[in-house]
Amino acid sequence: MAPPRISSPAEYDAFIKKLAAYHEKRGTHFEPNPKVGNKPIDLLQLFNAVVEHGGYDRVSDEKLAWRKISTDFGLPTANLPAVAFSLKTVFYKNLAAYEISTVHGREPPPKEILEDITAKGAALLSRTLENYRPSARRETGALGNENSEASGDDGTPARDRNGSEETPGSGGRVTRGLRQAPPQRILFQPDVGPSRPSRNVSATSHGPSPQHANHQQHHQQQQPRGASTSYNPSSNTENMSLAVANYEPRLYHPLTLRPVITPGNNPAEFARRQKALKDATAGKPLVSKQGGIMLPGTGFDGPNIYVRCLCALRSGIPSEQDYALHHLVKISMERGDKYRFEGFPGLAEALVEKVLEVATLFYKVDWQVAHTEDELIGMTTLNGIDGTPDILQRISSLQKREVDDNIHTAEFADKMLQINEAALTLRNMVMLEDNAYYVSELSPLRDLLSIVLNLPMADSVVELKHYALDVAEQLTKYLHFDENDPLYISLLAQLQSDDRGAILTSLRAISRISMNLEENNLLKGVPAAAIQNIIDWTLLNDDDLLHSCLDFLYQYTAVVDNVNFLLITIRVDTLVNQLVRLLTQGAKTVEREYAYGRESRLPPPPGIARLPQDLLPQLLKLEEPERSSQWLRCLFEEDPDESITQIALWQAYQACFTPTAQQTGLALLPAAEFIKNVSTTFGDKAAAQVQPGVVQKFIIKGIRMRSVPVGIKGEEAYGCAWKATSAEACREYFMSPDHLFQHILRAHLGATHNEDGKFENTSGRQYTCLWGGCRRFNGAPATSLLQIANHIKVHLAPKPDTGKDTDGQPPAKRLKPSYIVSPPKQAFTYQLTATDERNDAAGIPLTAVLVLRNLARNVAKTEAEDIALKSDGGVSWVDRLFKPVEQRLFEVMTHNKSLTMYMTDLLSAIRDS
Structure with missing residues (x-):
């Protein structure tokens, strides 16, 4: 299958607008930006890919076609069946009806049998209200059905019925795939239909028609059977409404008469029955004939996969538990967003009991959970109602088993595997x-x-401990711990571990305690060694660990008693120095210019500038009216507030090209055509008008004269600023500095060329620089042409870069007109640290300044501060901690734009303390 064609933004926007209007008219929900996993789906690409492959029905009928399309779209392949079904659902809900209307030119099925039901199956083009009935199974996503869409299955097909089950009078013969002969003789079939016609039968009929009866028989065959449909704990209302919607009156089948078995019509069967009768009389065992007998496990679907796993897990049979845990891990990973404990009472308790078996592998104990006071007997019984407050003391008193962690028995490994799978299921589900x-x-x-968390240190339990920490991280936000809580003490003990993953998860779990509760987490009882470890970890180049440590310190320092404990037990000045260093972590230096004042507008020049001498040959090569248009662009520009008389414009055009036209016979535009060409050149912004007054003037409104001419590509010309004794500067322009240099030597210094084309270096004359206000050589004139020529090059602009714009294309359009003068600017340099989507401070620098602010606010309230002030030569803790870094704090406040507001609060807290 070819990869999907990438659409342009304009094409995609037009398609989405058309699709949204279609769904609005149809009255269905439309999702313009669907996602499969975390990847957005381009609906136009998906529509083109499916249509090129033949449409929705063609792709759905072809085996694995949706999986191929999912692969072409670059979707993840970890669970390809579920991803493929999700992509199919995206097309089904948003594009299926649109395809039927636009591609096939037909009326799509109503939304009740299209968008409102699941995407299983195909045959949309032939689906109607008369021939299609949605399955009575619950829709995708509800738990309790017997198949999982994540597995890629489109549903368990109904059991095929043999001919003997469907054909009346077949004699009960069970065959597979063979055609059944019609009954030999039907003597009589009385009409046993109801005396009153049902509501769905016409008034003139006396019973259901054969077509209607066959349709209802087929519909009844498709109804699921078994425990999975008789008990639904999560959607009783949905099942009731579905049962009412699918209600059909009970059918009455005609009585089927079968002939009696006689030696005349069926001698073989008659002989077999006679022999069986004699054997029974003689006491011989009868030969079992299983035809027509419903064996166990057949004829009903049985419990769904979830109930099956729960029962298997509670059975205690190792093989059944292997089956249950294998599927529970798969379900919790693939459908964790829909699999809820409240829908399956007892499952969470069963998983907990299974994980509790790990204690028997390392201790001589068998933990039991008691849910009544009468069952609370012995030290190995856990309180299932209120918890066991002395669980740590009980663990410490247990007798350990001798376990060689280097080599395990098969029984140990199998049991540990089951325990890890149960813990993994718990971990996945609590996400x-x-x-x-x-x-x-x-x-x-x-x-x-x-x-x-208090199991012995062994490699075999590392995985289990990580699962337990992940579960604790998700649970602590809903729990409140006191200082002596066993789980709280166990989490704090993990901070002494050498496992980075255990430390990270423990810090996150501790920082989340009571996050979703109104009670505050005071974090009391944290050992000094653990706090010192956290401070030391802030020195590491590990952003994840640094985030977790700072989050803990932020909550810890918010309590005055905890800050007092810090001042007494550890060196807080080292922590302050490290936090100040973290204020600029990841800072980027930004330079920005700020303008002084507003833009100003130059007055128009007194006259039309002269056309550059080296530009005229280029214009002469053009034909009219392009020549006049280029000439206008070189000497004039758009300005809605200015104007020029038509006669002045026409005279300037004549003065420029008439001498050449007389010599070469060049054709010029007539005056009327030239004036029309002005509007053509500058568009609607320039127009010929009549200015009223005592003397009417014919003007061109919307253009002004350029102060400096420009070339054909828009580059500015170089003007000559040489001033003669008349104090009027030379007004000649040139398109290159070389031509301007030659003009000064020839026209203003009187230099002559040698035979080789170079200027003759005359000496004995005195040369003075008259460029602008230059005072060079005023006191001591130059005595050679070479000396003054080298000086003149100082006034000229450098040669333009010939490597740019070599393709003949004009340069980028100027952002603003030449007569707009920008105000002076000054550049400022500042720093930016991490920010969020609202451009507010975020990340490590923000948490660091918040911890510093907590210290500044609470240090003055501690008992250690009172003791320090009362001692000889007492220096407050605020001065000890913040005076050495005060200058650095002001620098960060001044230069770090992201933290300015927070640094201001910090410095204010230091001043107030």
Whole structure:
């Protein structure tokens, strides 16, 4: 399959507008920016790709076609069936009806049997209200159905019925794929239809028509059977409304008569029955004939996969538990956004009980969970209602088993695998907020986390501990801990670990305590060694660890008692120095110019500038009216506030080209055509008008004379600023500095050329520079042409870069007219650190300044501050901590634009303290 064609922005916008209007008219929901996973889907590319492959029905009928399209779109392949079904759903909900209307030119099915139901199946072009009935199974995404869309399955097909089950009078013969012979004789078929016609039957009929009966028989065959449909814990209302919508009156089938088995019509069967009768009389065992008998496991669907896993997990049978945990891990990973504990009571408790079995591998203990006071007997029973407050003391009193962590038995490895899979299922499911809140009230889970985090140091339990920490990170936001809580103590103990992952997750879990509760997290009882480790970790070049440490310190320093503990036990000045250093982490230097004043406008020049001498040959090569247009662009520009008389403009044009026209016979434009060409050159901004007054004037409104002529490509000419004794500067212009240099030597210094084309270096004369206000050689004139020529080059502009604009294209259009003068500017340099989408400070610098602000506000309130002031020569802790870095803090406030507001609050807190 070819990769999808990339659409242009304009084409895509037009398509989305058309599609939105179509859905609005159809009355369906439209998602203009759908996503599969985290990747946005271009609807125009998807539409073109499916249509080029034959359309929705063609792609859906072809095996693995949606998976190929998903691969072409670069979607992730970790769970390709689920990704393919998600992409199919995007097309089905947004583009399927549009394809039928625009590509096939047909009326799409109503939204009740298209957009409002799942995307399973195909045959949209032939789908009508008469021939299609949605499946009675719950829609995709509801739990409890027997298949998983994430597995790529389009549903479990209904069991095919044999001919003996569908053909009346077939004699009960069970065959597979063979055609059934019609019954030999039907003697009588009485009419057993209802005396009153049902509501869905016409008034003239006495019973259901054969077509209607066959349709209803087929519809009944498609209805699911078994426990998965008889019990639905999550959508009783939905099932009731569906049952009412799909209600059909009970059908009455005609009575089928079968002939009696006799030696005349069926001698073989008659002989078999006679032999079976004799064997039964003689006491011989009967030969079982399974035809027509419903064996266990057949004829009904049974419980869905979720109930099956829950029952298997609680059975205690290792093979059943392997099956359950394997599928629970898969389900929790693929459908974790929809799989909720509240829909399956007992599943969370079963997983907790399974993970609790890890203790038996390392201790001589078998933990049991009691849910009544009568069951709370012994030290190995956990309180399932209120939790076990002395769980750590119980763990410390357990007798350890001798476990060789280098080599494990097969039984140990298999059991550890099951425990890890149960913990992984818990970890995946609590990533959903609803599940995390649900299990936060499960007391045995808190005891379980304490047990797992206090397991012996062994490589075999590292994975399990990480799962436990991930679960704790999601749960602590809904919990409140006191200083002696076992789980809180267990999390703090992880800060002494050498495992970076365990430290990171523990810090995040501790920082999230009570985040979603009204109670404040005081973080009391943190050991001094743990705090010192956190301060030391801020020196590492590890952004993730640094973020977690600063988040902890921000919450820790918000409590006055904690700040007092810091001042007494550790050196806080080193922490302050490190936090000041972090204020500029990742800072970028930005330079920006600020203008003084406003733009000004130059007055128009007194007269029309002279055309550059080296530009005239280029204009003469052009034909009219292009020649006059280029001439106008070189000497004039647009200005809605200015004007020029038509006669002055015409005379300037004549003066420029008439001498050459008389010599070469060059054709010039007539006056009327020339005036019309002005509007053509400058567009609607320049127009010929009559200015009223005592003397009417014919003017061109909307243009003004240029102070400096420009070339054909828009580059400015170089003007001669040489002043003669008349104090009037030379007004000649040239398109290159070389031509201007030669003009000064010839016209103003009287230099002559040698035979080789170079200027003759005359001596014995006195040369003085008259360029602008130059005073060079006024006191001591130059005595040679070479001396004055070298000086003149100082006044001339450097040669333009010939490597640019070599393709003959004009340069970029000027941003503003030449008569607009920009005000003077001054450049300022400042720093920017990390910011968020609202351009507010974020990241490590922000957290660092917040920790400093907490210290500045709370240090003066501590007992250590009072003791320091009362001692001999007492110096306050505020001065000890912030005086050495005060200058640096002012520098950051001045130069770091992102942190200016927060640094101001910090310095104000230091001053007030």
